[in-house]
Amino acid sequence: xxxxxxxxxxxxxxxxxxxxxxxxxxxxxxxxxxxxxxxxxxxxxxxxxxxxxxxxxxxxxxxxxxxxxxxxxxxxxxxxxxxxxxxxxxxxxxxxxxxxxxxxxxxxxxxxxxxxxxxxxxxxxxxxxxxxxxxxxxxxxxxxxxxxxxxxxxxxxxxxxxxxxxxxxxxxxxxxxxxxxxxxxxxxxxxxxxxxxxxxxxxxxxxxxxxxxxxxxxxxxxxxxxxxxxxxxxxxxxxxxxxxxxxxxxxxxxxxxxxxxx
Amino acid sequence: xxxxxxxxxxxxxxxxxxxxxxxxxxxxxxxxxxxxxxxxxxxxxxxxxxxxxxxxxxxxxxxxxxxxxxxxxxxxxxxxxxxxxxxxxxxxxxxxxxxxxxxxxxxxxxxxxxxxxxxxxxxxxxxxxxxxxxxxxxxxxxxxxxxxxxxxxxxxxxxxxxxxxxxxxxxxxxxxxxxxxxxxxxxxxxxxxxxxxxxxxxxxxxxxxxxxxxxxxxxxxxxxxxxxxxx
Numbered sequence: 037x038x039x040x041x042x043x044x045x046x047x048x049x050x051x052x053x054x055x056x057x058x059x060x061x062x063x064x065x066x067x068x069x070x071x072x073x074x075x076x077x078x079x080x081x082x083x084x085x086x087x088x089x090x091x092x093x094x095x096x097x098x099x100x101x102x103x104x105x106x107x108x109x110x111x112x113x114x115x116x117x118x119x120x121x122x123x124x125x126x127x128x129x130x131x132x133x134x135x136x137x138x139x140x141x142x143x144x145x146x147x148x149x150x151x152x153x154x155x156x157x158x159x160x161x162x163x164x165x166x167x168x169x170x171x172x173x174x175x176x177x178x179x180x181x182x183x184x185x186x187x188x189x190x191x192x193x194x195x196x197x198x199x200x201x202x203x204x205x206x207x208x209x210x211x212x213x214x215x216x217x218x219x220x221x222x223x224x225x226x227x228x229x230x231x232x233x234x235x236x237x238x239x240x241x242x243x244x245x246x247x248x249x250x251x252x253x254x255x256x257x258x259x260x261x262x263x264x265x266x267x268x269x270x271x272x273x274x275x276x277x278x279x280x281x282x283x284x285x286x287x288x289x290x291x292x293x294x295x296x297x298x
Numbered sequence: 299x300x301x302x303x304x305x306x307x308x309x310x311x312x313x314x315x316x317x318x319x320x321x322x323x324x325x326x327x328x329x330x331x332x333x334x335x336x337x338x339x340x341x342x343x344x345x346x347x348x349x350x351x352x353x354x355x356x357x358x359x360x361x362x363x364x365x366x367x368x369x370x371x372x373x374x375x376x377x378x379x380x381x382x383x384x385x386x387x388x389x390x391x392x393x394x395x396x397x398x399x400x401x402x403x404x405x406x407x408x409x410x411x412x413x414x415x416x417x418x419x420x421x422x423x424x425x426x427x428x429x430x431x432x433x434x435x436x437x438x439x440x441x442x443x444x445x446x447x448x449x450x451x452x453x454x455x456x457x458x459x460x461x462x463x464x465x466x467x468x469x470x471x472x473x474x475x476x477x478x479x480x481x482x483x484x485x486x487x488x489x490x491x492x493x494x495x496x497x498x499x500x501x502x503x504x505x506x507x508x509x510x511x512x513x514x515x516x517x518x519x520x521x522x523x524x525x526x527x528x529x
Contacts, residue, residue: 100488125490151370169388174471177488202388202470205484212362213470216369218387 062089063265066111068102069094070118070252072180072207073141075231076285077116083281084272090265098206100177106131106257113260114270116140116252118206119179123255136256140273141287143250144226145183148239150215156240161221162193167200171213171222174203179250180210184223186247227286244288252287305498307474308482309505315390315478316458319397323405323454324447326398331406332435335413349406352399361467364396368468388470393478396464404453412446413439448517452510459506 069077074096081092095102099117106112106126117123120139126132149156154167161167173181181203188194202218204210207225214222229239254273260266272278279289301309334346352360367374368386374395375385386392420442424434440447462480469476471485479502486495 098488100490103490104487122490168385169470171470174485176485202472205466205471205481205488209467212365212467213387216365217371218365218369218385219470 062091063263064091064093065113065260065263065265065269066093066095067114067116067266067269068106068110068112069096069116070099070102071096072118072143072225072227073116073252076141076227076282076287079281079285080273080278081269083277084269088265088268088272090268092265092269111259113257113263113266114254115257116254118252120251120253123253126255126257131258133256133258133261136267136270137253138270138274139251139290140254141252141282142289143180143183143252144244144286144288145180145187145223145242145247145250146226146229146239147221147242148214148224148229148234149221150217150238151220154220156221156238158240159191159193161240162188162191162197165196167220169202169213169219169221170197170200171202171204171210171219171224173207173210173223174205178204178206178210179252180207180223180225183247183250187223187242190246225286230286301497301501302494304473304477305479305482305494305501308477308479308498309502311390311474311477312459312479312502315393315397316455318394319401319458320405320451320454322394323398323401324451327402327405327450328409331409332413332439334406334410350403352401353403357400357461357463358467359463360400361396361464364399364464365468368392368395387468388472388476390475392468393465393476396468397458397461400461400464401454401457404457405450408446408449408453409443410446412443412449416442448513452513456506456510459502 067077067081074094077094081094084090085092095112099115099119099122102110102112102115102117103122103126106115107129115123115126123132123137127134127137147156147159147162149161149167154161162170172184175181175185185194188197202213204213207228210222211224211228213219214224223242224239226239226241254270256266256270282289330349334342334349364374365387366372368378369375370379370385378384378386383391386395416439420438421434424438429437460480461478462484465476465478465481466484469478469481471477471481479498483495483498483502486492486498
């Protein structure tokens, strides 16, 4: 075989390497995101990708399933949970990078009715009892559900309304119960109402003083320990631009720059 | 850790639901399966395809559209309200209606196949002996198709027990009313109570295995040949 035939091969190899060079420099990271934060996160990631050149793969789902998957070695490098318990549990299990856990958003609750003949101005409608079904997310599973129950506890309406509760597995399903009119009233997330331009006279934004804060925590997983894309994304998430996007979508933020919790 | 009262309540509710749905389906579906097996009508193909539709749609999607249909603005919701029955979502009755839709193909197809595989010959022979159509149906067709009925009952029952997405959508997770085992199990898993989930899943598996095994043995003792799905 003539030697000259072999010569193009290194050149070809160099060309192929060049093709991969850009993605190697601009990193890639895979992120698991709680379903309620999906729209907000898409916006934030657009900005982040533009600024950094990194690629971010987003998976949306329930935090409980993500927890189970991460424990079984799922290839996520960052988790944006809907609560603070699951990131803490993962940290305890040694699956996270210590010191990289923080509250990226705090949920706001709203009491909403999609029916024209019901106007929701405040808590009166709950004590009035002029409804058959009250939708809330399952307090056992969903932070928004737990907060809704705390609101009812604070208003001393738990006993009065309990037999009317219908529980959504998550806040998305709770929204559907109310949106289809099957439940006349329901506790949903303000972010959901804002995303669908629901007029503000249809819901009552629940004062944060009526329940414990709905903390949504993010965490860097051990798999992302050495990935600049994952680390930079978490930094970006705490930056001014992302925080503004988060507020615009109906969430609040801890007063200071979110500190790492003990 | 053993099962809680809520777990047992969910098990009772699930078995209740599956029994009611299986019984209703067998009653409702037999005329349909008979028609499908006998008819030469051009409607046969579209109706068969329609019956198979619940297999195609993901259960949560079926549940979502049932939620809309049964809601105050949905056609089914209008009907139930006009009849003074109120709204179906978040009730046991609502779960029954939804399960009828969801498990329909699993019950129609084995019965239809059994009727078809019997052929026209026994019916024609009976007709020459002056057996009328009702007589032929009850004394020839039904006994001949018993294996199909058995498979249909087993499949319908098992499929309703395993139902999750539909119930999740229209159930509203009410203890004793709509919180069936699959939902309770899902709740345990989502709440990271894996041990409780393992127990419930284990008990449910053993229970259903025993039940189906028992049925199969009874069927064998009755001299029917073994369980053959869709035959």
